[in-house]
Amino acid sequence: MRNVKFVVAAGAMSLMSGAALAADLPLAPPPLIPVDFGGWYLRGDIGMTNQQLGSLDSAASPLITSQSGLGFDSSMLWGVGVGYQFNNWFRMDVTGQYRGAANFHGSQTILSGGTHFADNYTGSKTEGLFLVNAYADLGTWWCITPFIGAGVGTSYNYISGFRDDGFSAPGGTPGAPAITYFANHGTWNFAWAAHAGLAYKVSPNLTMELAYSYVDLGNAAPGNFSAYDGSASGPTTIRFKDITSHDLKFGVRWAIDPVPAYVPAPQPLVTKG
Numbered sequence: 001m002r003n004v005k006f007v008v009a010a011g012a013m014s015l016m017s018g019a020a021l022a023a024d025l026p027l028a029p030p031p032l033i034p035v036d037f038g039g040w041y042l043r044g045d046i047g048m049t050n051q052q053l054g055s056l057d058s059a060a061s062p063l064i065t066s067q068s069g070l071g072f073d074s075s076m077l078w079g080v081g082v083g084y085q086f087n088n089w090f091r092m093d094v095t096g097q098y099r100g101a102a103n104f105h106g107s108q109t110i111l112s113g114g115t116h117f118a119d120n121y122t123g124s125k126t127e128g129l130f131l132v133n134a135y136a137d138l139g140t141w142w143c144i145t146p147f148i149g150a151g152v153g154t155s156y157n158y159i160s161g162f163r164d165d166g167f168s169a170p171g172g173t174p175g176a177p178a179i180t181y182f183a184n185h186g187t188w189n190f191a192w193a194a195h196a197g198l199a200y201k202v203s204p205n206l207t208m209e210l211a212y213s214y215v216d217l218g219n220a221a222p223g224n225f226s227a228y229d230g231s232a233s234g235p236t237t238i239r240f241k242d243i244t245s246h247d248l249k250f251g252v253r254w255a256i257d258p259v260p261a262y263v264p265a266p267q268p269l270v271t272k273g
Helices: 002-024
Strands: 032-034 039-049 051-058 063-072 075-085 090-112 115-137 144-170 177-182 185-201 206-220 225-227 238-255 262-264
Touching (some): 039 090, 075 238, 115 185, 144 238
Antiparallel strands (some): 032 262, 051 238, 075 090, 115 144
16 A cells, blocks of 8 residues: 555656646747738849830931831940838839930931932930839749839930931932031930849848839930031931830849848737636
């Protein structure tokens, strides 16, 4: 009988010491749950423009019989901006770009008043582009987030060094060559863009982007013209119409005060009785 009491007492003491040891063990960390987050960010971009021209028109030359090689060379672009990440799928930013000089070249043959004109054009164009953009982030796979977006704003299109080298052939007889110079001139236009790209989050603060943008820059025009021999001068009638660009950009975003996308789940309430 004494042996049975001893075994019962020993078992009770073992259970009590096990409970005390369990109470001293650290609790498992609470699980993480996703949350919406927001925060300001700065951005910078560098890339290349690939521009196209819808048409080069002149009210003084109503009938263009042929044209060749009208267009712009590629140019560099640099951009900066500030934005806000509203949650893990939607963000907006305001951006400004300086788009470097894109050389212009090409030729036209024009019939006006029974006289044929051949014109060879040279010049260059730069832009200042300002947009308000909105983006949708489409989920993350292997740390890569595809996104799409759109922007609206304004573009200041500046034509410089524009020149028209040509000659005329009245009645089929070649005339004297002529050179016409145009003053530098800029115009503001409504602009819009469509964006798509891939983002890679390097750290909580730093995100890198590879993006494509289709940009509609509107129209442009050179300034007043002057013939090389002073025989004619006046306001220009030449218009660059429907300027668009396919841009390829590398960008970085720096979160000023990043907020984590996950937080610990709340712990259940414990009532002491």
